[in-house]
Amino acid sequence: MSNRRWKILDNSDAFIALPGGIGTLEEIFQIASWVQLNIHHKPIGLLNVDGFFNKLLSFLGQTREENFIPQSAR
Numbered sequence: 001m002s003n004r005r006w007k008i009l010d011n012s013d014a015f016i017a018l019p020g021g022i023g024t025l026e027e028i029f030q031i032a033s034w035v036q037l038n039i040h041h042k043p044i045g046l047l048n049v050d051g052f053f054n055k056l057l058s059f060l061g062q063t064r065e066e067n068f069i070p071q072s073a074r
Helices: 003-011 022-036 054-065
Strands: 015-017 044-046
Touching: 015 022, 022 044
Parallel strands: 015 044
Antiparallel strands: none
8 A cells, every 4th residue: 555545544534535536436445445454444434416426335235235245334
């Protein structure tokens, strides 16, 4: 992981993502994966402006239902 991301992790109390592109999604998923790896347990939020993240949230719900990610990953 880059030094920049370690600094972000160390200096953050929580994470929130605004609508964005591939880079935003990559960072959201990396931060979420850190929870599963017990690197942090800080809150993660999505600012769902005009339903921007609705389809992503639906997809993540499906992965939970099919046990690809734990039920606790909400």
